[in-house]
Amino acid sequence: MLKLDSHPSGRHFLHIPGPSPVPSRILRAISYQTIDHRGPEFGEFGLKVLSGIKQIFKTQYPVIIYSASGTGSWEGALVNTLSPGDKVLFYETGQFAHLWFALAKRLGFDAEVISKPDEDTWRWGVDAAVIEERLRKDHQHQIKAVCVVHNETATGVTSNIEAVRNAIDAAKHPALLMVDTVSGLGAADYRHDDWGVDVAISGSQKGLMLPPGLGFNALSPKAIEASKASKTPKAYLAWDEILESNKTGYWPTTPSTNLLYGLHEAIDMMMNEGLDAIFARHQRLAEACRLAVKAWGLENQCLDINAYSPVNTCIVGPDGMNTDTLRKHALSKFNLSLGTGLGKIKGQAFRIGHLGDCNELSLMAALSGVEMSLQGMGYKIKASGVVAAQEYLK
Numbered sequence: 001m002l003k004l005d006s007h008p009s010g011r012h013f014l015h016i017p018g019p020s021p022v023p024s025r026i027l028r029a030i031s032y033q034t035i036d037h038r039g040p041e042f043g044e045f046g047l048k049v050l051s052g053i054k055q056i057f058k059t060q061y062p063v064i065i066y067s068a069s070g071t072g073s074w075e076g077a078l079v080n081t082l083s084p085g086d087k088v089l090f091y092e093t094g095q096f097a098h099l100w101f102a103l104a105k106r107l108g109f110d111a112e113v114i115s116k117p118d119e120d121t122w123r124w125g126v127d128a129a130v131i132e133e134r135l136r137k138d139h140q141h142q143i144k145a146v147c148v149v150h151n152e153t154a155t156g157v158t159s160n161i162e163a164v165r166n167a168i169d170a171a172k173h174p175a176l177l178m179v180d181t182v183s184g185l186g187a188a189d190y191r192h193d194d195w196g197v198d199v200a201i202s203g204s205q206k207g208l209m210l211p212p213g214l215g216f217n218a219l220s221p222k223a224i225e226a227s228k229a230s231k232t233p234k235a236y237l238a239w240d241e242i243l244e245s246n247k248t249g250y251w252p253t254t255p256s257t258n259l260l261y262g263l264h265e266a267i268d269m270m271m272n273e274g275l276d277a278i279f280a281r282h283q284r285l286a287e288a289c290r291l292a293v294k295a296w297g298l299e300n301q302c303l304d305i306n307a308y309s310p311v312n313t314c315i316v317g318p319d320g321m322n323t324d325t326l327r328k329h330a331l332s333k334f335n336l337s338l339g340t341g342l343g344k345i346k347g348q349a350f351r352i353g354h355l356g357d358c359n360e361l362s363l364m365a366a367l368s369g370v371e372m373s374l375q376g377m378g379y380k381i382k383a384s385g386v387v388a389a390q391e392y393l394k
């Protein structure tokens, strides 16, 4: 077990699918002195950050920044746009889609979930045709929002959001489109305005390369209109006061000043690299990872080649091996953190994160650690995944 007060030699290899490693440039920015969040400098800085984050979401509309995690932003999306008892449609792609659905129910919304037959549900992306079919049957337009997860971090499956937009339009349905891009943003291509998303949900600790602590809601004019009619009680997460303060670069409550310094730096780094280059890097590393998985003779949790995640790969463990024991081995022997199998695939699958501040050699270190751990646990690999990934990356 890694203790915070111990100093193992070399670096820790954090390859869970978020929080992802924080680059030292961002850590340095976070360490700047905290300033008065109501002082004159802050407003100017706040406006810069609020405008910069729009570029990452590819939107011209406001982006709300909360001091919250992704879960707070899920809640923010629902309570700001809906009224008690409203019907909301979810699509179960994995544990995070399930948790968002469960949260909606706890908040008192009439949440309905579409899921494929049990053994298959968590291995595919959203089937937009099924959403279209459901919406076509909703003649009274009782469904007020369709909620889908862009990158299902639990399974390494990325869904086609544009197809969901097209399905809603084809059904001529007025429901809002809400998209969880907590792990997608900044790692997988995301286009808020082009795809007609009404509310996007994200967090700081994944593709944005920041520590956890900031949550986001990117809005659309339709979502802002809906928020004016919403009757759900809300206070801290209410958009109206935040949007009003944000006009001058401030927040109604004390914002996470130092994380905002980090966000400012992250946006600068990302715009320098270029979003297309970032997405291409993620695709390249993900492909190398998948080649390693194949060489080991293991199965990808994702069964649709068009839905493979550039963010993280979820691997079905070898028969009879508890994947949490494998993860413990990797951590204790190689100082490598791998993602656990979540929900119903706990102990049966593990995840490799290749997002954010990750490059060829950091991925190779992770793959090497996984390969040695698989062998250390007695699994006979079919071939070296390390060599397979190297061949591709060369």
Ligand SMILES: Cc1ncc(COP(=O)(O)O)c(C=O)c1O
Residues within 6 Å of the ligand: 018, 069, 070, 071, 072, 096, 149, 151, 152, 153, 154, 180, 181, 182, 183, 203, 212
């Ligand atoms: C896709 C997705 N949605 C939502 C969440 C929940 O976010 P948080 O744990 O920051 O509250 C996560 C967290 O990993 C996630 O991956």
